[in-house]
Every structure is written in C-alpha cells, then in structure tokens.
Amino acid sequence: MPYPSDFKYTKEHEWIKAEGGIATLGITNYAQESLGDIVFVELPKPGAEVTKGKTFGSIESVKAVSDLYAPASGTVSEVNGELSTAPEKINKDAHSAWMIKIKLKDPGELSSLLSAADYEKFVAEEGSH
C-alpha cells in the first residue's frame, strides 16, 4: 500500500498531515497490520495538550496494547468519535481513519519527520529483521 506523499511519518509508525495551523494524525498501515484486529483506542479529550515524542493515548488489539506517540506538540481540537464504536476502521483504512486533530504549537517540528519515501524505506528495513 502506498504511503500518501502529503503525510509526514514517525519511526513509531504515526502519520501526520498539516493544513495551515491544524494537523490531523493517525497510525500507518504497517502499524495496523502489526497490531492485528484493533479492539479499542484510548484518545485524549479536546483541549488536552500533547507533546512531541510523548504518549498521548494507546491502542489495543486482543493480545497487545501499544502507546501512541505525538509526532508534534499542540492542543487537541477534535477527536474522531467514530473510533470509539468502530475501531476496526483503522484496520480497514489506517490512512483515512484519523484519530485526533491538533492546533500545532510549532509547525517547524514537522520538518524533522520522515517523508513518505523515507518511511517506506524504514518499514522495508524493519520488516526484514
């Protein structure tokens, strides 16, 4: 599956797309494949602060739970309510099943993230281990 070129990516397998001062984020297809059937997502409430590199929630499959790491800092402006009743949307299409939208504190933080091409290379290396 191609990784959208207008997204930026992290080594923790999150994607982020900035439009003006607001960024949308979620987890990548590689992440949802490794997790298996997703059963629950724990997300922050609107107004909460997230910090780049720190956890902002968690995602659960039947047998495992993983932390979600913020690709950038900001304040949560919107949360995808669909995921609380239908977390399987992430398995179906991880790149459109967004999790939260944040008002970016410093849009410059995104420049150090991976491009789609770099992320694809990174994932290929991970998979070969």
Added chain:
Amino acid sequence: MSHITRKATRHVNQNEGLIFEKSSPGKAAWKLPPLDVPEVNPTELLGPAERKTLGTMPEVSEIEIIRHFTRLSTWNYAIDLGMYPLGSCTMKYNPRVNEVVSRLDGLANAHPYQPEKISQGALRVIKMLSDCLIEITGMDSITLQPAAGAHGELTGLLLVRAYQQSHGNPRKKILIPDSAHGTNPATAATAGYAVENLKSNAQGMVDVAALEAQMDPDVAALMLTNPNTLGIFEQEIHKIADILHSKGGLLYMDGANMNALVGKVRPGDFGVDVMHLNLHKTFSTPHGGGGPGSGPVAVKQMLEPFLPTPVLITKPDGTLGFEYQRPQSVGRVRAFYGNFGMFVRALAYILANGPDGLRQTTEDAVLNANYLRKHLARAYDLPYSTPTMHEVVFSDKLQARQGVRTMDLAKRLIDYGFHPYTTAFPLIVPGALMIEPTESESKEELDLFVEAMKAIAEEVEEDPQLVLTAPHATRVSRLDETAAARRPVLRWKPEN
C-alpha cells in the same frame, strides 16, 4: 485427522444453556426450616431501605442445578484427566486427602475472630506450615497472609520498601529480567517503584556485567525467578547476590519455580533476602479454574520487623496466639490471616511427602522435563543449549517457515487430548513453547505427549492448514476474541 491419536477420541457430550434460560417462577431448590422466633415484616423494619425485587435471579430445581453444573464440568480439561504442560504453572496432582482434612468441622467452621482459646488447632496448623516452609526455603521468618503469588510479590516489595526506608531511603527502582512473568513489573509499579529491565545473556541467564553496570544506590531490589522462566538455574547467583548486597540492594526471589528446588537446595542459602511461594503450584493446592491460591512470603531476619500484622507467636504459657503490636509492620495486605483453607491443604501435602518424598518429587520433576527436552529437541527449535531443570522452552522457528506459529501448534495439541503448553511467553523467546510436565506425569503420559508433538510437527510439513484451523475435535471451534473485546457482552440479559 491425518494421524491416529492414542490419547483422545470424540464422544457424545451434553449441551447446556445458561441457567437463566431454564428459570421459571415457582421452581425452587431451597427449603428453609420454620422460624423459631417471631416473623418480622421487612417493610416495617427497613422502610425505604427494603428491596422490592430480585430481578432476573433464577428459579430452578435441584436436579436442574446438578445437571447444569455437571454438564458444564464435562466441557473442561483438568489435571484429573491428563497432563497440563504449562510452563511455570506446576500443574501437579491435587491430592484428595487435602480436600478431606480441610473440611473437618473444627477447621472449616472456625470463625477468624473466635477466641484464641478455641482456635489452638488452627493456630497449630499455621505454625507447623510456617516452620516447614521456613525450613524448605532456608529463610528465617514468614507471613502466610497474601492470597496469591502476585499478592505475595506486592507484600515482598512492601517489605523491601520498608526496610530501605528504615535505612533512610526507600530508593526508586526495581531491576527485573526481561524473562520475568508479567506480575513482576505490574507489582513493582503498584509498590510505587520504577521498573528497569535487565538483559539476559546468550546462555539465557542474567547478564552479570549488565547487572553490575545497572546496580546503583537507586536500586531497591532485583526481582529474580530461579530457575528462571527458561528453566535455567542462575549459576552465578552468588555474584548476583553480592552485587546487590554490596550496594545495599535486596535480592527478591519469585518462588514460582520452586518445584525444581525443594529438598535439593534452599534459596535462603544462596543469598535470597525475601521471596514468595505459590502454594497452588509447588504445594499441590488445586487451581480450581483460576484460584484460590496462596502466596506466603518468607524473609531473612532483618526484614522480620516489617512483616504484615498480625504475626503468630508462642505465648509464655505455651499456647499460640497473634501479636498485633508491631510498630514497624507494613500493615495488612488483607483482612484476617490468609487463605487458611490452602494452608491445611499444603501442610497435608508436606506431611504426605516427608523429606524423602519432597526430594523425590523434585527429582522426578526435573527428570520429566529433561526427558521431554531430549525427545523434542529435533522436532522443535531449542533456542538455548544451557541445561534446564523442571521446565524447557522451545520456539516455533522451524514451523514458522510454513506459516504455523506457537498458538496454532497449541490449538492442534488439543485435538490430541492434551492441554496446550504456555504460548508466547517468556517474551525473550519469540514464538515460545514453554513446557513444564511436573513430577505427576508417568512415563506413559510423557511418551503420549512426545508422540503428539512429533505428529503435529509432521503435520506442519505435510498439511499446515490442518494445524492452522485447529482445534477440530472440541465442542466449540476457535472463538472470536476480537468481537468479544470490541463489543463486550459481559452478562446475560432477558432480551438476548
């Protein structure tokens, strides 16, 4: 099935719905004797606190209850039916004399608050068991209060904290090997400590150099399982204990694997300061579908003042009693004195064995595990060549080439009449098969197990789909755990 199985065959078994589906007003399984005091009117006595309805609580007859639970029981695997090769669970025979003695009226009907004068029997049971366990572990003192292993771990870490605090600093970290059982880090967190992972070396033992590097004045203790979850005895235990003690740290031992040690070596002799035991593992008390257990904690003398309250003492007149004036105690970890019913059972087990029986038991446990290791080491990948004791860990590396993983192999093992081994643990072995037969398995049962495991390995090569879609012979096929977690249904409702 592609192979003939000698251990298990299909058999007609009964279906049974939920008890609520059998309920009907007017059916009853109870009868109370007539009151010998005047009747009362609850509405008068309780007023608005009176309960108006008991909703959908069932109404059924006695025969229906007997059939209900008897049918349900026939759907379960159990030790009484065959081997459970579950690693670190020590699924040994649950002797029936244990059940009889725990039901003796004077012990079974004793109220925990009844006067000590008429509790000397119970107190003597507690004392005798305590003395035996202290001798078995080589420690100095013990508490029987914790209700299970994890509860014992918490108690043990509270003791560590209290001890360190009494030396001026509770410290901040607990070191835990990456091969540890999940209760270890969970407990450390509950006890208010940060967890730091300790690497294992290529031989599957604690990396002593790493321990030396990580040991600092912030480390309160190391939580060690010995033998570890790979079944490997920490041969450098002396060094490990010294490194800890030299910087004021304590050595905590998770006693889950005591079945490899009883009567052959004592943790107190090799440097352990505090440890818990699992009476429902090593000491034969029954698992009962998930409990009750009992997790006594044994300590060296310097930790004795901190033990949970109350402690058993012998009074000047020779009678036994409980001492509550314990100013340095960590407090209580539960109401009353512990799972006394399990004390009775564990003590009966110890008395039935004696010193020679216990030693022979440990030897047979280690013999059985090594026998399995020898016979399965070609069919399954053995990640560590280090000698193992009462359990052994293989991996699914060879079978993974066909896309078959440890969980699939385990499910196929069910068709062969066995309960699966422990899958996917310890975490340091990807695709682990963790096998502990215990001493309760005969050579015949072990040979049947080897035969089954070898047959499955062949099936993986010849017909992997058969294994991937197992089990085939059970009442229910693989259950949808995803749906159960996504939209949990945790109770019956009339409209279901």
Added chain:
Amino acid sequence: MRYLPKSPSDREAMLQAIGARSIDDLFAPIPAEYRLNRDLKIPRQMAESEILEWFRDRSRENGDGYASFLGAGAYSHYRPVIIDALISRGEFLTAYTPYQAEISQGTLQSIFEFQTMVCELTGMEVANASMYDGSTATTEAVMMARRITGRNGVVIARSVHPEYREVLETYGHHQDLQAATVPFTHGGRLDPKELEKAVSSQTACVLIQSPNFFGTIEDVAAIAEIAHKHGAMLAVAIAEAVSLGVVEPPRQADIIALEMQSFGVPLGYGGPYCGVIATREQYVRQMPGRLVGQTTDRNGKRGFVLTLATREQHIRREKATSNICTNQALVALMANIFMTIYGKVGLRELAKQNLAKTAYAVQQFGKSANVLFAGAPRFNEFVLQTSEEPRAINGRILGHKIVGGLPLEKFYPELGNASLWCCTEMVTRSAIDTAAGVIGESERSIKAGQQEEFAQDEMPEMAP
C-alpha cells in the same frame, strides 16, 4: 512416594534416554556449595490415616460444635450440600485458568452466569470474575476511582470494617493516597455534615460500607449526592452478601466491592473468601481482575472467552490496572451455585430469617442491656453496650458452648463496653435466650453491686 507415577525401572530407562548417569547429573547446574546433602528437617512421611488423625486432633483443639454470634465480615450461613458435591468434581477442582477457551467452556460459562447474577443483585452493569476478598476488592475499587477521576483523595467512613481500612492504608501508604476518615453519628451512620466538610475537588471517591460494620444500613442516596456534587465517585463495600436479599442495593454507587463469603463459602478461619468488583459499563476498562465475555465460534455457535485482557498484568505489565493474576475461581463457583440454589425467592426468604433472628435478639438483649443505633434500619448485626466488660461476659457464655459477640474496644474504644453481635438463620432461639440470660444476670449483679455501694453511701450515720 505414592503420588509419583514412576517405578525405579521407568526412572532408569528415562535417565538412559537422556544420557545421564544418575539424577545428580541433572542437578549439576546448582553450584555444589549450595546443594543440600541432608534431609529437610520436617516431619517424616505420613500415611494417609496418620494425616487424617493429625488434622482431626487439630479440629478437636479448635472447639467444634459451638454456636456463634460472630459476624464482622465473616458470616455463618447454611451451606447446601450440592455445593461441595459439584465443586469437588475434578473438572472444576483441578482445572486451570480458562485461557484456552475451547477446553474451558465449563469454567467460562459458569463465570459468565456469576457475573450476571452479581449485576442483578448489586444493580450494577458489569461485574468481574472475582478478587481475593472483600478487603482487597475495596482497596482496588478506591484505586480504580483514582485512575478514573485522576484525583488522589479518598474520604472513608469510620463505619467501614477496620481491617478493610487497614488494607487500604497499607496499599495507599506509598502511592500518595490522601485519606481522610469521617466519623459516625450517634445513630451509627456516616455523619453527613462531617462528610460535606471532608469532600473536595481533590476527592476521587467516598468509601462507605452498607450494611456497615455495625450492621446499620447507610443513607446511600444522601451520601451519593454529596460525593457526586463534588465530582467524586461513590464506592460502597458490602461485607454481608445475604443482605442483598432484602436490602435495596446501593444503586447510586459508582463502584461496589462485594465480599461473597456468605454465599456458601466456609468460614475456614478467615479464608479463602471471594471478593468481586461491580460497576457501571463506562468504567469497564478500568476494572481490575478477569472478565468473561460472550462471543461466537467459527460456526456461529455461542461460547465464552476471557476478554479485555489488555487491562491485565500479563499484557500491560507495569501499566496494568492491577497486579492480580490468580483469583478465587473455585470459591466464586461456590457462590454461584449458592445464588442459583436460593435464587429470586430463596434469597429474600433467607434474608428475612436473618432479620427475624436479629430482631428477636435485639428485643431479648435490650431488656437488660443497651442496644445502640436504634434509629436507623439494620440487617443482621447490632452493637450491644453492657455494664460489664464484654470479655468477661463472653467468658461465661463460652461455658455454654456459645461464642458471644465481638468485643469492640480494640476497634472503637469510644463505645465503652461494646460488642458486635450477629444473628444469622443459623442462630437458634435457645442460644439467644441463653446468651440473653447471661447478659441479664451480668447487668443485674452489676446494678445490685452499684446499689449496695449506693446504699452504703446513703446509710445514715449511726448514732453512737
């Protein structure tokens, strides 16, 4: 040894197959300096008949056949015989935790039924598959409230079982738990004015017990209002499960911590018992302990599995909701069968008998001594205040092979010569009358002694 299924020739054959000369080879990994070369100093191996005799002696030393007025968190109720008949089946007794669902449907379905009945009885939406006991379930309930609210404080009623409060103190001590205790009124219930003062925006939950330690039923609705007004949760501990047959459950509670020992679990000198946590559906992911859920298999057939395991220690490890692993499954099965036997009608009748016995005892004892907390409704326990020290009275009652009420000076010294008495359906009228007689005698002789002193003081000076 008769539990070991090996003959010497089996062992020989196995050692040969392994390539070991003797069993000592297999213990070589243990450093020689630590290997035991002596027998453990424990009693010699006993025959089964000797084991029975040893424990029968202990049973006799333990005073068998006494009537008892003890309660205080452990209750003497009749245990129907089919409970032991069923739980003694090897497939229940010797089964493991139901992680492999396909071969554990018996255990899993019975837990599902257990969870359902606990919900019905407590008025809550979800219940777990058991905790160690009421005291640890109560502690875990408070910790759960802390996680959910993100607050650190707990306000505890002093009328909660003293040992439950001790356990909470032990767990909370190093976890930065800010605990405040609120007294009870002269009516034996939590003081609502004091409660109002103690609850703040830092309070995670208010913790009460109902019926409380004294047997008195708390005004749950009023307490809930105060707690919720401040954004705090209400946790209610229930130690006497039989009360749920006739007493309205605390439906305004957010979390209920239940001790199920009354439901067919032997007193057994304090354990094993069976705790449960029941709560609202919205909090299910913060619940500790195992949960069984309904699902289907590949053929659409109904089945049951352990679910929401990601809350638990074996997955979350240090982030788990609790460190609990082994619980009390077999004991929960006893409670399950008990609830099934008595059911909708029997549980109420059983509870009514408890009310009747207690009312009669209150009436009889009240003729000579002082029954406290008369203003509020109670279930099957009450506090008695006597002129004489309770231990002395109990010493004489013991002579009739009756164990009297629990002296309270250790837990509530301010109540003076007080003791806690419990009358379940097992207490006979004759035992109540005998105890009432001893108490009456005690009161009379104390008062007579006082009158004598009084009379001596009053004696006019004799004229010389």
